[in-house]
Amino acid sequence: MARPAVEKPDITIVGGGLAGLSTGIALAESGIDTAIVESRRKAKADIFGFLLWPPGTRSLRWLGALPEALRHGAELESLTWFVVGQERTRLRVDLTELGAGTFLGILPSRLESVLRDTALRAGVRILDSVDEWTLSRERATWTMRLRRPEGPLTLRTPLLIGADGSGSRLRGELGLSSSRRQPRGQVIVTGVGGPLPARESRQALSASGSGGCVSLGDKDSWLYTVAQESEAGDPDHALRQYAAVDPANAPAYDQLQRAVVVRPWTITVPRWATDGAVLMGDAAHGMLPHLGLGGSLTLEDVPLLREVAEEAVRSGDFCAARLSAFQQRRQPRTAYAQRISDQWARVLCGSAPGARTARDLAMRRMARNMELAETFYRELASPSVPSLGTRMRMMML
Numbered sequence: 054m055a056r057p058a059v060e061k062p063d064i065t066i067v068g069g070g071l072a073g074l075s076t077g078i079a080l081a082e083s084g085i086d087t088a089i090v091e092s093r094r095k096a097k098a099d100i101f102g103f104l105l106w107p108p109g110t111r112s113l114r115w116l117g118a119l120p121e122a123l124r125h126g127a128e129l130e131s132l133t134w135f136v137v138g139q140e141r142t143r144l145r146v147d148l149t150e151l152g153a154g155t156f157l158g159i160l161p162s163r164l165e166s167v168l169r170d171t172a173l174r175a176g177v178r179i180l181d182s183v184d185e186w187t188l189s190r191e192r193a194t195w196t197m198r199l200r201r202p203e204g205p206l207t208l209r210t211p212l213l214i215g216a217d218g219s220g221s222r223l224r225g226e227l228g229l230s231s232s233r234r235q236p237r238g239q240v241i242v243t244g245v246g247g248p249l250p251a252r253e254s255r256q257a258l259s260a261s262g263s264g265g266c267v268s269l270g271d272k273d274s275w276l277y278t279v280a281q282e283s284e285a286g287d288p289d290h291a292l293r294q295y296a297a298v299d300p301a302n303a304p305a306y307d308q309l310q311r312a313v314v315v316r317p318w319t320i321t322v323p324r325w326a327t328d329g330a331v332l333m334g335d336a337a338h339g340m341l342p343h344l345g346l347g348g349s350l351t352l353e354d355v356p357l358l359r360e361v362a363e364e365a366v367r368s369g370d371f372c373a374a375r376l377s378a379f380q381q382r383r384q385p386r387t388a389y390a391q392r393i394s395d396q397w398a399r400v401l402c403g404s405a406p407g408a409r410t411a412r413d414l415a416m417r418r419m420a421r422n423m424e425l426a427e428t429f430y431r432e433l434a435s436p437s438v439p440s441l442g443t444r445m446r447m448m449m450l
């Protein structure tokens with residue numbers, strides 16, 4: 054029987070989603086021989102959209118992929134929130150005036166195809182349709198045996214990057230512990246609809262939860278509802294009820310393809326690195342999608358991870374202490390984003406007594422002080438954690 058082919062990339066990335074493809078591009082552009090191992094055969098069908106904040110679009114620009122991504126999506130001009138039936142709670146952030154950078158709405162499959170093309174052009178080897186893999190380590194080298202339709206392939210590599218998402222199998226194989234939490238009884242109902250009249254994101258807060266839409270370009274929009282599980286028995290109905298409270302965007306709901314219920318998690322991983330391996334993206338810091346920060350912070354990982362990985366390859370030192378520099382520098386920001394995403398999830402759909410009244414009062418207070426809301430969004434879109442003063446005034450600690 055023929056022996057499996059063997060390849061020896063400098064770095065092997067497990068997972069070819071947002072994190073894996075963007076890191077692959079950055080490493081290949083530094084001249085590092087990089088392979089990506091991906092289990093899927095083709096892009097997933099879209100059930101939601103990405104609202105990417107400036108931390109994400111700055112990385113896309115740095116990778117040379119932003120102009121193409123903008124061609125396939127929409128540069129958003131405003132973010133609006135309002136409490137249904139309470140005109141004084143309308144909060145609108147004009148992104149063209151905010152001066153914080155580009156906010157992008159795009160279908161995940163389109164962004165993936167832009168990144169995939171960029172990665173292939175940069176010389177990344179993308180090994181997809183990997184049905185199964187096994188992992189072992191000997192004398193500081195990983196051996197990864199892949200089963201693919203084309204036949205078996207063995208990779209020998211000194212450094213693994215775990216970019217296989219919130220349910221990361223690699224994380225478990227490496228013995229890196231994780232815990233997860235979820236807002237109790239809460240779900241997101243999500244789907245892709247037709248175009249919106251404006252390039253914006255809008256969210257309505259109602260007595261039973263919240264619903265909204267994000268423009269994803271000339272043809273599509275992301276439609277979603279945050280609801281208690283008990284109210285999402287009929288997902289299509291749960292999603293469409295928000296068409297009635299936002300009539301200007303109602304036609305987008307006529308083209309809704311399908312409504313799907315998802316239950317995302319916040320993932321806490323105490324240690325992101327071990328000898329010869331490091332986690333990134335959702336595998337390291339998966340967060341609730343309620344503020345649209347998960348993908349943006351995943352993309353924001355990329356420049357620093359390249360720096361750390363490049364130094365490791367140059368020095369030939371792949372020990373955990375060196376690789377954990379990535380976590381030390383990234384975690385304050387990702388932990389803050391996880392915290393406020395959890396907080397926002399409670400605000401949108403909290404079931405505790407008095408939660409809705411507190412939410413509506415907070416919205417009214419913010420609507421009266423738009424300058425504070427703008428400062429908060431500007432600081433959140435910057436590369437650092439918002440200042441303590443702003444966080445305290447916004448009550449988003």
Ligand SMILES: Cc1cc2nc3c(=O)[nH]c(=O)nc-3n(C[C@H](O)[C@H](O)[C@H](O)COP(=O)(O)OP(=O)(O)OC[C@H]3O[C@@H](n4cnc5c(N)ncnc54)[C@H](O)[C@@H]3O)c2cc1C
Pocket residue numbers: 067068069070071072073090091092093101102103104105106109183216217218219221222223241243315317333334335336340342344345346347348349350351
């Ligand atoms: C409903 C919803 C809405 C969201 N909205 C937004 C938003 O508006 N803005 C935003 O910034 N973020 C949003 N997010 C979060 C965003 O999707 C994630 O943060 C982002 O996709 C993380 O990228 P990743 O590459 O780390 O993980 P993933 O995108 O999960 O990619 C992981 C990849 O690894 C592959 N893989 C998994 N297991 C294996 C294995 N064993 N072997 C090989 N390959 C494997 C998978 O096939 C996949 O391609 C949303 C998430 C959800 C669920």
